[in-house]
Amino acid sequence: MNIEIEEISKEFGATAALHPVSLSIPSGTLVALLGPSGSGKTTLLRILGGLEFPTAGRVLFDGSDATGLTVQERRAGFVFQSYALFRHMTVFDNIAYGLRARPRKTRPPAAEIARRVTRLLDLIKLPDIGARYPSQLSGGQRQRVALARALAIEPRMLLLDEPFGALDAKVRRELRQGLRDIHDTTGLTTVFVTHDQEEAMELADLVVVMSMGRIEQVGKPEDIRARPKTAFVREFITS
Amino acid sequence: MTETTLPLRWRPATTEPALVRWGLTVLCLAVLGVLLFAPLIAVFAEALRDGVALAIASLSEPDARSAIRLTLLVAAVVVPLNAAFGIAAAWAITKFDWRGKPLVLTLIDLPFSVSPVVAGLMFVLLFGANSALGAWLVAHGYPIVFAVPGIMLATLFITFPFVARELIPVMLEQGRAEEEAALTLGATGWRMFFTVTLPNIRWALLYGVLLCNARAMGEFGAVAVVSGKIRGQTTTMPLMIEMFYNEYLSVAAFTMAALLALLAFVTLTLKTALEWRYADQLAANHRH
Amino acid sequence: MTLRPFALRSPTPMPGWGLSFGVMMTTLSVIVLVPMAALLWRGFIGFGPAEMWEVVNRPRVWSALALSFRAALIASVFNLVFGVALAWVLVRYRFPGKRIIDAAVDLPFALPTAVAGIALTAIYAPNGFFGAALDQAFGLKVAYTELGIWIALVFVGLPFVVRTVQPVIEEIDRETEEASATLGATRLRTLTHVVLPTLTPAALTGFALALARSVGEYGSVIFIAGNLPNVTEIAPLLIVIRLEEFDYDGAVAIAIAMLSISFTMLLVINLIQIMSRRRMGAV
Ligand SMILES: Nc1ncnc2c1ncn2[C@@H]1O[C@H](COP(=O)(O)OP(=O)(O)OP(=O)(O)O)[C@@H](O)[C@H]1O
Numbered sequence: 137m138n139i140e141i142e143e144i145s146k147e148f149g150a151t152a153a154l155h156p157v158s159l160s161i162p163s164g165t166l167v168a169l170l171g172p173s174g175s176g177k178t179t180l181l182r183i184l185g186g187l188e189f190p191t192a193g194r195v196l197f198d199g200s201d202a203t204g205l206t207v208q209e210r211r212a213g214f215v216f217q218s219y220a221l222f223r224h225m226t227v228f229d230n231i232a233y234g235l236r237a238r239p240r241k242t243r244p245p246a247a248e249i250a251r252r253v254t255r256l257l258d259l260i261k262l263p264d265i266g267a268r269y270p271s272q273l274s275g276g277q278r279q280r281v282a283l284a285r286a287l288a289i290e291p292r293m294l295l296l297d298e299p300f301g302a303l304d305a306k307v308r309r310e311l312r313q314g315l316r317d318i319h320d321t322t323g324l325t326t327v328f329v330t331h332d333q334e335e336a337m338e339l340a341d342l343v344v345v346m347s348m349g350r351i352e353q354v355g356k357p358e359d360i361r362a363r364p365k366t367a368f369v370r371e372f373i374t375s
Numbered sequence: 376m377t378e379t380t381l382p383l384r385w386r387p388a389t390t391e392p393a394l395v396r397w398g399l400t401v402l403c404l405a406v407l408g409v410l411l412f413a414p415l416i417a418v419f420a421e422a423l424r425d426g427v428a429l430a431i432a433s434l435s436e437p438d439a440r441s442a443i444r445l446t447l448l449v450a451a452v453v454v455p456l457n458a459a460f461g462i463a464a465a466w467a468i469t470k471f472d473w474r475g476k477p478l479v480l481t482l483i484d485l486p487f488s489v490s491p492v493v494a495g496l497m498f499v500l501l502f503g504a505n506s507a508l509g510a511w512l513v514a515h516g517y518p519i520v521f522a523v524p525g526i527m528l529a530t531l532f533i534t535f536p537f538v539a540r541e542l543i544p545v546m547l548e549q550g551r552a553e554e555e556a557a558l559t560l561g562a563t564g565w566r567m568f569f570t571v572t573l574p575n576i577r578w579a580l581l582y583g584v585l586l587c588n589a590r591a592m593g594e595f596g597a598v599a600v601v602s603g604k605i606r607g608q609t610t611t612m613p614l615m616i617e618m619f620y621n622e623y624l625s626v627a628a629f630t631m632a633a634l635l636a637l638l639a640f641v642t643l644t645l646k647t648a649l650e651w652r653y654a655d656q657l658a659a660n661h662r663h
Numbered sequence: 664m665t666l667r668p669f670a671l672r673s674p675t676p677m678p679g680w681g682l683s684f685g686v687m688m689t690t691l692s693v694i695v696l697v698p699m700a701a702l703l704w705r706g707f708i709g710f711g712p713a714e715m716w717e718v719v720n721r722p723r724v725w726s727a728l729a730l731s732f733r734a735a736l737i738a739s740v741f742n743l744v745f746g747v748a749l750a751w752v753l754v755r756y757r758f759p760g761k762r763i764i765d766a767a768v769d770l771p772f773a774l775p776t777a778v779a780g781i782a783l784t785a786i787y788a789p790n791g792f793f794g795a796a797l798d799q800a801f802g803l804k805v806a807y808t809e810l811g812i813w814i815a816l817v818f819v820g821l822p823f824v825v826r827t828v829q830p831v832i833e834e835i836d837r838e839t840e841e842a843s844a845t846l847g848a849t850r851l852r853t854l855t856h857v858v859l860p861t862l863t864p865a866a867l868t869g870f871a872l873a874l875a876r877s878v879g880e881y882g883s884v885i886f887i888a889g890n891l892p893n894v895t896e897i898a899p900l901l902i903v904i905r906l907e908e909f910d911y912d913g914a915v916a917i918a919i920a921m922l923s924i925s926f927t928m929l930l931v932i933n934l935i936q937i938m939s940r941r942r943m944g945a946v
């Protein structure tokens with residue numbers, strides 16, 4: 137699914153988190169929103185997911201206006217920075233949550249749900265942890281469970297806020313490849329937020345460099361590296 | 376740039392529809408109105424039914440005056456004792472590691488789950504005239520039950536956990552580092568307590584004392600059982616309310632009640648002020 | 664900090680152990696343990712289990728006990744539901760006068776029960792403001808019926824659930840609610856499947872406190888209850904009546920019956936709570 141962001145702006149009271157920004161994301165791309173703290177990355181991601189309503193502008197999914205769609209209607213797989221796993225549910229129940237929440241007409245039967253959860257656990261390479269509670273998992277495992285939970289609803293796109301932010305360097309590198317693999321097998325349009333330029337450059341097809349609520353540059357990693365458009369971008373990617 | 380108007384359907388994921396929000400708020404306020412505010416208004420309305428002069432006059436009756444005096448006396452004895460107990464218990468529980476702590480904590484909370492009437496009954500059994508101890512005490516001129524000391528004991532029981540329950544979480548949270556630092560600087564025990572510990576817990580202590588006092592002055596069931604309700608001698612304000620009420624002295628009963636309601640007002644105001652001003656120094660569940 | 668085996672207390676340079684522990688244990692014994700022991704002694708040894716059973720096993724006592732526990736349960740269940748809703752409104756919604764309302768929730772803690780009792784009676788009596796209106800509109804009598812007892816007990820137990828649940832709602836991670844929504848759950852489903860389960864342990868704590876308080880409540884109930892034997896006579900009142908007749912054994916038997924039922928109930932609630940905490944994984 138391709139995503140079109142048209143002149144989106146967002147103000148929180150007096151602070152402008154996003155000045156009008158526009159961006160077009162082709163279907164199936166893995167996009168990194170890269171920028172320093174407070175540059176508006178999370179805000180933009182939450183607007184895409186329907187968790188925040190823009191002050192002005194439009195969002196188009198596959199050409200049709202999605203600005204007014206509720207969170208539920210967007211069907212965006214969202215992975216939160218804190219993972220936001222449900223503490224009182226097992227890993228299995230966490231992953232099955234979205235399928236069970238569907239209206240009766242479209243809800244798969246229990247056996248089918250179990251089959252899909254098992255397949256997702258295999259996909260994240262944690263086949264045996266279904267019966268555990270989130271508190272019994274490592275940080276890296278939690279991150280992957282959050283990803284599997286987001287994938288379970290057969291999302292139209294995948295949105296991840298600092299997916300590796302809370303992990304140590306070694307685990308980060310492992311999971312980075314994991315995300316790339318999952319993106320390649322599912323073919324989903326994927327947007328992830330990071331403030332780590334190395335991570336963005338290594339992983340993404342398309343890098344969006346943001347600063348102070350504006351998009352500074354959009355391009356392939358090698359283009360951005362070779363031809364930084366502004367002084368800010370040059371500074372940021374070499375630091 | 377086109378201003379995007381908020382469509383009716385869209386709302387933040389963490390809120391309920393406006394209709395639900397308003398409905399629930401109005402419902403809650405209505406229940407509180409019927410259950411909390413209406414009775415409060417009724418107290419003052421009934422007290423002032425025949426005019427302010429009569430209400431005030433009812434308070435200057437000798438029985439009423441002695442009830443007020445007795446209630447103040449009981450609070451003046453019970454509250455400091457419970458404050459001292461609360462500090463000692465909180466100190467022993469939070470500054471030392473020892474076996475049996477959970478059991479002691481449970482026992483401190485026990486009065487919360489005992490009916491006030493049963494509490495009163497315990498003291499009647501222990502000190503009443505038909506127990507050996509009670510008979511001996513009466514013979515030597517120290518009656519406990521149907522006398523003021525019994526009222527104090529029963530009130531002590533009822534308010535027992537109040538101060539300790541406020542102090543323990545606060546002192547647990549503050550840890551032992553500051554006291555240990557004071558010790559390494561050569562402070563002696565009492566000096567450390569007054570210069571380091573007490574300043575840290577004073578607002579929590581005041582909070583506990585406030586609640587303890589409110590309950591001490593308002594206790595009814597336990598006191599009713601041990602007091603013997605001797606007019607002018609062992610009748611506290613709440614018991615006086617009952618007597619006036621049963622004698623159809625409505626204005627007197629409700630005036631006395633209004634006096635206690637004013638006390639509740641003061642308690643709530645001070646308590647809320649503490650919560651707003653010194654939230655960081657109170658137990659975590661009072662911070663909002 | 665772990666204790667060495669067999670040591671009562673781990674060593675520490677902190678002063679005041681002897682004094683604080685001594686004061687605590689002495690007061691605890693004099694005020695709580697000895698009186699409690701006196702009650703149990705009188706009941707089990709002075710009077711005897713069989714005799715106590717005989718006292719309790721009479722219609723008037725049974726109906727008083729049943730009334731006390733039934734009314735307390737009904738009032739506490741109401742307070743459980745209403746308390747969670749009110750805590751939610753107080754934390755999440757904004758409306759004028761919110762801070763005053765929040766402060767007023769503690770009124771039942773601060774207002775003496777006798778005051779509450781006569782005040783509630785004044786408005787719910789047949790000639791009172793609400794009492795007359797309810798009687799005319801629905802033929803509903805509140806004061807001097809069991810309904811009146813429920814209202815008094817709701818009043819007394821009102822703050823407990825609100826005050827235990829409120830801090831937990833404040834701590835809820837909003838992102839878990841958002842996560843639920845992104846997974847397609849309606850708001851109602853998010854509330855029932857994500858929010859409520861996290862409130863359960865605290866709500867149960869509040870429920871247990873409210874229940875313990877309202878089972879034994881005396882002051883606010885006796886004014887509004889009517890105190891008709893077998894109909895609106897609560898167990899604590901029956902204890903008082905027995906005492907006034909100088910039937911100490913009878914009073915003790917009823918008191919011990921009340922305590923036993925209360926403690927069994929609190930134990931069950933505690934077990935449910937431990938189970939629901941354990942399910943959360945975080946002990
Ligand atoms: N709910 C909110 N209310 C008020 N201001 C907000 C809110 N959310 C974000 N902001 C402000 O908007 C700006 C952009 O925030 P945003 O969270 O999008 O930045 P970010 O790029 O994700 O930063 P970080 O890397 O620290 O997560 C910041 O100045 C922030 O303070």
Ligand SMILES: [Mg+2]
Pocket residue numbers: 177178179297329
């Ligand atoms: Mg962010």
